[in-house]
Amino acid sequence: xxxxxxxxxxxxxxxxxxxxxxxxxxxxxxxxxxxxxxxxxxxxxxxxxxxxxxxxxxxxxxxxxxxxxxxxxxxxxxxxxxxxxxxxxxxxxxxxxxxxxxxxxxxxxxxxxxxxxxxxxxxxxxxxxxxxxxxxxxxxxxxxxxxxxxxxxxxxxxxxxxxxxxxxxxxxxxxxxxxxxxxxxxxxxxxxxxxxxxxxxxxxxxxxxxxxxxxxxxxx
Amino acid sequence: xxxxxxxxxxxxxxxxxxxxxxxxxxxxxxxxxxxxxxxxxxxxxxxxxxxxxxxxxxxxxxxxxxxxxxxxxxxxxxxxxxxxxxxxxxxxxxxxxxxxxxxxxxxxxxxxxxxxxxxxxxxxxxxxxxx
Numbered sequence: 001x002x003x004x005x006x007x008x009x010x011x012x013x014x015x016x017x018x019x020x021x022x023x024x025x026x027x028x029x030x031x032x033x034x035x036x037x038x039x040x041x042x043x044x045x046x047x048x049x050x051x052x053x054x055x056x057x058x059x060x061x062x063x064x065x066x067x068x069x070x071x072x073x074x075x076x077x078x079x080x081x082x083x084x085x086x087x088x089x090x091x092x093x094x095x096x097x098x099x100x101x102x103x104x105x106x107x108x109x110x111x112x113x114x115x116x117x118x119x120x121x122x123x124x125x126x127x128x129x130x131x132x133x134x135x136x137x138x139x140x141x142x143x144x145x146x147x148x149x150x151x152x153x154x155x156x157x158x159x160x161x162x163x164x165x166x167x168x169x170x171x172x173x174x175x176x177x178x179x180x181x182x183x184x185x186x187x188x189x190x191x192x193x194x195x196x197x198x199x200x201x202x203x204x205x206x207x208x209x210x211x212x213x214x215x216x217x218x219x220x
Numbered sequence: 221x222x223x224x225x226x227x228x229x230x231x232x233x234x235x236x237x238x239x240x241x242x243x244x245x246x247x248x249x250x251x252x253x254x255x256x257x258x259x260x261x262x263x264x265x266x267x268x269x270x271x272x273x274x275x276x277x278x279x280x281x282x283x284x285x286x287x288x289x290x291x292x293x294x295x296x297x298x299x300x301x302x303x304x305x306x307x308x309x310x311x312x313x314x315x316x317x318x319x320x321x322x323x324x325x326x327x328x329x330x331x332x333x334x335x336x337x338x339x340x341x342x343x344x345x346x347x348x349x350x351x
Contacts, residue, residue, distance in 0.1 A: 021238065
């Protein structure tokens with residue numbers, strides 16, 4: 001999609017500013033227009049082709065389904081790791097704090113897993129809505145909410161992974177635990193959980209509550 | 221097109237600032253190259269949307285000129301008010317009032333503030349949308 005580089009708003013703005021300034025210093029309109037086009041194309045060439053910027057972390061990946069699945073795995077692995085490193089402290093004087101951290105990490109991982117599952121339903125819904133001309137507006141809305149939910153999932157996964165080394169830094173066996181840092185970690189995990197909960201409420205607002213799973217028939 | 225909505229406030233702010241810069245540059249160029257003369261306000265040229273002052277002055281060659289000046293002040297000039305104009309010797313119709321009791325910097329300052337505010341809001345929205 002090379003054409004998208006020509007529609008980069010910042011490059012358009014560069015051209016518009018240059019053309020405007022050229023007109024402002026009393027150049028004729030046609031000369032200002034030529035300058036605007038030259039600056040716009042130069043900006044596209046420099047920032048779009050010669051020195052393209054790396055996609056930011058907030059940008060969505062090319063294959064979101066695969067990344068979503070990996071996201072759930074990473075979140076689960078991070079929660080398990082946190083549980084493992086926290087195990088020696090569960091019985092100590094910081095047991096309440098640590099068990100709360102472990103529980104919250106498990107909750108976040110479960111929420112991310114749930115969001116990943118429902119994310120596929122959202123993709124299907126967007127696809128269906130986009131088929132009908134009268135529901136394209138709704139499709140765009142759902143798509144934008146879906147993108148926001150994905151951003152929350154990815155951010156929460158990154159933060160959850162970062163929580164493991166943070167916990168090790170604050171409470172390593174044999175050393176006095178840093179209670180204040182542990183409290184900060186607990187607070188941050190609460191905030192991460194809050195962010196994921198907002199993602200869950202967005203999903204529920206669009207798809208409604210998840211239907212209860214049908215229990216499997218007992219094996220005879 | 222959702223992606224481009226910040227261009228609207230940016231465009232409005234930018235156009236306003238560019239117009240302001242052009243006005244200042246034109247005044248500066250005329251002030252540097254132009255001749256000065258004493259004149260008087262002799263009325264207004266009015267349209268449905270604008271009202272421009274008509275100023276009468278005499279060039280160094282003795283030619284009497286009636287020129288239009290944009291009314292960019294809080295208070296309007298009265299008929300017969302004495303003013304100083306700067307005019308292009310090659311085209312005396314290109315004249316601006318450069319000294320008058322009612323000339324004020326406030327309109328331009330206010331315009332600059334509003335245009336800059338709109339532009340900054342647009343840039344912030346652009347940063348959020350395209351950043």
